Amino acid sequence: MSFLVLGLSYRSAPPDVFEQAAITGDTVHKLLREVQRATGIRESVVLATCNRVEVYADVYNRAQSVKNITDALVRHCDIAPHRLVPYLYEFADDTALEHLFKVASGLDSMVVGEDQIVGQLRTAFQLAQERRTVGRVLHGIMQSALRVGKRARSETDVNRVGASLVTVGLDIVGPLAGKHALVLGAGSMGTLTAKTLAARGIAAVTVTNRTLERAERLADDLPVRATAIPLAAVPEALRDADLVVSCLGTGEYVITADMVRGPVTLLDLAAPRSIDPKAALHQDVTLVSLDDLADWNNATEADIEGVMRIIAEEEADYRAKRRAEAVAPAVAALRDKAASVVDKELARLATRVPGLDERENDAVAQTVKRVVNKILHAPTVRVQEMVAAPGGERYVDMLADLFDLAPDAPELAAYTGDADTSHFSHGPGPGSREVAGPTHEDRPTTV
Structure with missing residues (x-):
């Protein structure tokens, strides 16, 4: 057996490739089911966030499993193999364990030390448990990863300001007092956005979502003047917005270039992006996207060293x-x-x-x-x-x-096989390789 990580991230692939390959909603469930049924795979977990899609698997045959998982990703990402495969990264055994622990600790995030990843990893683990795709091996690995995430945040200051894509994006946007914001999406990131806006002094918030009821619940929960609108009302709501924050990855532009008139600031945190980049060509329109947040680092060298010590101890x-x-x-x-x-x-x-x-x-x-x-x-x-x-x-x-x-x-x-530890080496060794083409995921974490 072998522990395998195969995935794609916003940093390993060009934005247009990652956006096309991003997985959301029911697709995560379908991908998990197909991966688990593939030949050579014993246990599996699928993590899908706004900046990464990763499959964690306990496998019998590494080469066959890589092929099967890659085929599943191609089908469910709805992207041609020649566009996806060159940017997939693969880790096995020791390096796979270290990679997962870096993900859980926030060291591998676009915003180093961000808090959301632990919850996202826990959700992925819970889904796998509900679907019975995890057994003793991945259960132990995922529990260790979650413990790494918890220790990194309690024993170091790697997340000293609770950094996330939302907080960093709003830091770039600047002062919010007295402004009116339009928030696209009422999921976990949309909720975090709306509540962060309220805490930073925004005057009013308009929330929209594919499901209006969810937008209404979020609006009712905010301590500032807030309203909920259907997606169809977005063009009209844009007229009153000073700031637009999109956390709604629909696969198409919710805000097109012809809808936008300045002055307005657009913050697109969705993957795939939901604000047409051409909107930035208009006068008095500022667009901040995930590209502007890549490798944002708020952690010190001491923080990174502390987290790496925790990772080594947990390994x-x-x-x-x-x-x-x-x-x-x-x-x-x-x-x-x-x-x-x-x-x-x-x-x-x-x-x-x-x-x-x-x-x-x-x-x-x-x-x-x-x-x-x-x-x-x-x-x-x-x-x-x-x-x-x-x-x-x-x-x-x-x-x-x-x-x-x-x-x-x-x-x-x-x-036999259940307690096999021979695939975890105790000295230096490769342990990882590229599926094909270039990848940046096997480099040391950029801080």
């Missing part, structure tokens, strides 16, 4: 747990073999000393079992400790050899 802890799990079937097989030997010897004793009554037989049996358990206790505890150390996998084989445990013992056979 080591994860590997130690996996190695400890690997010895469990061998210990179970050893105890079963010992119990079998004890039962046979007690049966033999009953034929050789037939005069023992039931109480005496029980006393002998309990004594023999206690002796065997005490003899086995020290080596089993010790091997569990040794296996938890780097390079400790060899002690599992040593235990099997020393006690002549059959490789097809039920306990070992039932566990």
Whole structure:
């Protein structure tokens, strides 16, 4: 088995490619279902945000799984293979684990240290749990990733100002007091936008959404003057707006160039973008897009180093747990073999000393079992400790050899592959490669 990450991000692909390939809504569910059904894939999770689409998978055959996941992405992204494949990135095993932990901590985000990614990762994990596409392997990996995200934010100042695409975008926009904003979208990012605008002194907010009821709920929840309108009313609402923030990726322009008249500031946080870039050609119109936010860094070198220490600790802890799990079937097989030997010897004793009554037989049996358990206790505890150390996998084989445990013992056979940790190396090595074409995801995180 192998842990695999295959994906596409706003930084690894040209904007037009990523926007066409962006996945939203029910497509995430469909992609997850298809990936899970593909040959060679044991477990899977799909993460889709406004700036990345990634598949995390526990696989049997890496090459076949990469092909199957790539084919699924091509179909569900509705984009030609020659446009998508050159910008896909792939990580496996150690480097896949490190990449996921960087994603969870916010180090791999467009805005370094941003807060939303942890919630997005948790949502992706919960969907996979609901759809039963995660088992023991990915469950452990995702739990470790979420713990990395939590520790990065509680033990370092990497998110000292709660940075997000929304907050950074509004920082670029400038003062908001007394202005009227039009917010496109009432999902998680639209909600964050509207509430951030209110907290920063906006005078009034108009909210629109594909589902009007959701826009109405958000408007009712804001502590400033707020109204909700249907999408069809956007052209008219533009006349009164000083600022437009779009968090609504529909696959087409919600605001076209001919709708816009200055002065107005447009902040497009949607992927695919929903404001026509040509709108910026109009006089007194300012357009800020995701391109302007790429690699925005608010974290210090000390913050980055602190997060990397947490990542290293969690990687080591994860590997130690996996190695400890690997010895469990061998210990179970050893105890079963010992119990079998004890039962046979007690049966033999009953034929050789037939005069023992039931109480005496029980006393002998309990004594023999206690002796065997005490003899086995020290080596089993010790091997569990040794296996938890780097390079400790060899002690599992040593235990099997020393006690002549059959490789097809039920306990070992039932566990075959589940606790395999051989794919996690403990020294430097490649571990990642490009699917095809250029990618920037395998470079050190830009800060």
